[in-house]
Each structure stands twice: as C-alpha cells, then as structure tokens.
Amino acid sequence: MTQFVPTSPLQRGIWFNEQLVALGSAYTVAVTAHLRGPVDVGRLARACTALAARHPLLTAGCHNLDGLPWLAVGEHPLTLAVEPAADGTVRERVERACRTRFDLSAGPLARVWWFPLGNGGGVLVLAAHHLIVDGRSKDILLRDLADRYGPDAPAVAAQPAGPGYTMPPEHLVVAATEYWWRNPPRPVELPRDGGVRPGDTVVRALTPRTRTRLAEAAVALDATRFELLLTVLANCLAPDDGPTSIAIELSVRTPADADRIGMYVNELPLTLPTPPTGSYAAALTTVRAGLRELYAHRTVPLAMCRPGTRPFLATAAVSVSYRRIAPGPVFAGVATTVDWSAFNGVARNALHVMIADGEQTHVTFQFPASAGARRRADALIDRVLVVLDRSLTAPQATLVRPQEEPPPWT
Incomplete structure (x- = not known):
C-alpha cells in the first residue's frame, strides 16, 4: 500500500535543483562492501527485502503534487540485482553502479547489486538518491543489512517514513x-x-x-x-x-x-x-x-x-x-571490507x-x-x-x- 509523505525544506531544495538542469549522478550516494567467503545469495536477497521493511524510504518514489515533491512510500520494492562478473570487469561494473542516475519521476530511488566472484564472495553495492539518504544513512543501511543476513535476524519495528527534519522555528x-x-x-x-x-x-x-x-x-x-x-x-x-x-x-x-x-x-x-x-x-x-x-x-x-x-x-x-x-x-561467515x-x-x-x-x-x-x-x-x-x-x-x-x-x- 502506497503512503504519501511530505518532504522537508532540505529535500525540496534537492528536488528543485533536479527539475532545473540535468544533474546526472550528482545526487547519487553509494557505498560498496567486498565480501570474502561463501555468500548465500538467497539469504542476501531476503535480507534486502527485510531491510526495506525496516526502512520504508527505500521503497519510495517521488511525485510532483501541486508544485511540491511528495514521497510515495511503498511504490517500488527493493530487490537484489545479481550480475555475475569476471575479476577483470567487476571494478568497471561497480563504478557504473555507484554512478547510477536515479530518475525521480520514474523511480526507484534505491537499488542494490551483487557482483559475485569466483571464490564465493563478491562485491555488494547499495546506491540511493540523496533525497532519501545522507552519509550517515550508509552506516545504518549496511549495519542493518548485515544484521538481517545473519541466521538470527532481529525482529524490529519499521522506522517512520516521514522526513524527520522539520521547518526550523x-x-x-x-x-x-x-x-x-x-x-x-x-x-x-x-x-x-x-x-x-x-x-x-x-x-x-x-x-x-x-x-x-x-x-x-x-x-x-x-x-x-x-x-x-x-x-x-x-x-x-x-x-x-x-x-x-x-x-x-x-x-x-x-x-x-x-x-x-x-x-x-x-x-x-x-x-x-x-x-x-x-x-x-x-x-x-x-x-x-x-x-x-x-x-x-x-x-x-x-x-x-x-x-x-x-x-x-x-x-x-x-x-x-x-x-x-x-x-x-559484520556479515555472518564472511570477511568484509567497506x-x-x-x-x-x-x-x-x-x-x-x-x-x-x-x-x-x-x-x-x-x-x-x-x-x-x-x-x-x-x-x-x-x-x-x-x-x-x-x-x-x-x-x-x-x-x-x-x-x-x-x-x-x-
């Protein structure tokens, strides 16, 4: 079910800039994790779904309603895209993922990729538009994704999907x-x-x-x-x-x-x-x-x-x-470099x-x-x-x- 939530003044500034000129990936925020060891891709995909349940903003689209941007939470599922890559091409693919341009009008505003390597590990890339994440968000998302990948994933309530920051007095x-x-x-x-x-x-x-x-x-x-x-x-x-x-x-x-x-x-x-x-x-x-x-x-x-x-x-x-x-x-059973x-x-x-x-x-x-x-x-x-x-x-x-x-x- 889609829920429309308002945006903050800081978010509206970003949205307004995107309406004026083609900014490409200027507002793309990305983080990568190299996982070394046997990775269960199915469990990783389920962890992504659980991550979106924890942080509903990851499922949002953005719509212009009467001249102002609103976030449509629940509009896009967060799925794991698995793209096998040889050692010689994985760096290029990771860079391309980190430079994804997010279309605010079409969505989604967040994506996750898994680039498996021959040793059972691979590179995980999580990228999202700055409209819904900041630098601190990368820490939160990777930590929560790692927790949900583990065998005893914690059952915690979803975080509010509102803008958090409000108009200053x-x-x-x-x-x-x-x-x-x-x-x-x-x-x-x-x-x-x-x-x-x-x-x-x-x-x-x-x-x-x-x-x-x-x-x-x-x-x-x-x-x-x-x-x-x-x-x-x-x-x-x-x-x-x-x-x-x-x-x-x-x-x-x-x-x-x-x-x-x-x-x-x-x-x-x-x-x-x-x-x-x-x-x-x-x-x-x-x-x-x-x-x-x-x-x-x-x-x-x-x-x-x-x-x-x-x-x-x-x-x-x-x-x-x-x-x-x-x-x-800490992803269970694998060494991680972020x-x-x-x-x-x-x-x-x-x-x-x-x-x-x-x-x-x-x-x-x-x-x-x-x-x-x-x-x-x-x-x-x-x-x-x-x-x-x-x-x-x-x-x-x-x-x-x-x-x-x-x-x-x-």
Missing part, C-alpha cells in the same frame, strides 16, 4: 538571516550549460602514527578531531589574500533520528580570515570559534535566509564532509574533501577531471598530510604554508 530563521547578512555567502550556482562536470578522485589514509597523534592532540588542545583536521585543510587551501570560504556539511539529526535513514544534512559556508598567522594552536582557536558560531544556524537552510538566491549545487567552491564511522558491519567514499563520478564544485574516520581514517579529494588537476590534487593531499603530522607534533610552532603550485580551486 521563526526565531532561528531570524538569527540565521542576520548572520548571513553579516557574512554573505557566494554559492556555486548550477551549471548554466545544463549539465555537471565529470569528476576525478584521489584517496589517502592517515598512518597509525598520525592517528595516534590526532587522538592525543584532541585531548591536549581540547578540540574535536574534525576541528584539528579542518584547521590544516583551511591553511593548505587558503588563497594568499582575502578570506577562505569552505562549505561544511552539518548534520541536523536529533537523538530520535539516530537509527533512521534520510536526508539530514544542511551544507553551510564557513568564512575564515586568511592567510592564517601564528601557531597551529592559534589557528585552531580561530577555526573553532568560527565553527561554533556557524553551528548555531545549522538547522536553517541558506535559501530561507536569502530570498532570490539562485539554485546551487554547493554553498562554496571548496566543501568538506566528516563522518565518524563505527566498526563493522568503501565508505564510493565516488559517483561527478564534480559538484571545485573541490570536495571527504573524511571517513573510523578504524582507519581516509581523506578523499573529489574535483573536476583533467590531467593537470589530478597531478595537483595528488601533490596537495600529500602536502596536507605532511602539514597535519607536523602540526600535531608541535602545535605551538608556526603554521607552515604550502609552497607548491597552487591548485585551481584556490
């Missing part, structure tokens, strides 16, 4: 409007040619030594891991003159939403004075103060504060997302930095594809890690500015 909108009047943003407008740019990506993992220093510095400097990492990024990405604007993906989840999938992310730009001067600890203080001021307005979409703002894919040319990832998931930063193949701004911080810490740069951009991104991400390690080791020392050729996104 008027006093918060007024306060946010005053804040953005003092700090006018410059969002990245939708492409005027009606399309998005192909993207490329480079990935690095923090060494165990750097992760240890990160944990120690968080205690010594009374800062979050995100604040420590963002301070170094802001330093390395800052232009030689003028302020730095970095869009921050902020969660608007409440404790009641902890186990629900959905779109609970509000991206807002943070403006910092540049170039940073003094020590890393001093720059950290500036970044922390700017973040704390921004956090007060995290529940208010930017478009609500600035009438006439053009539709945008990002609220700044450079954006950053950070997620703490819990251990797991790629939490699966790339959808599209560059939505000049540079997007993804930080996945769990049992390992991976930093991913996503940027418009070109031969020169990849070379510069490789050099810059390596430089960021060098400056990070040096800054964590001696936080009172002068913060070092990169000397290499500046990347195009600065």
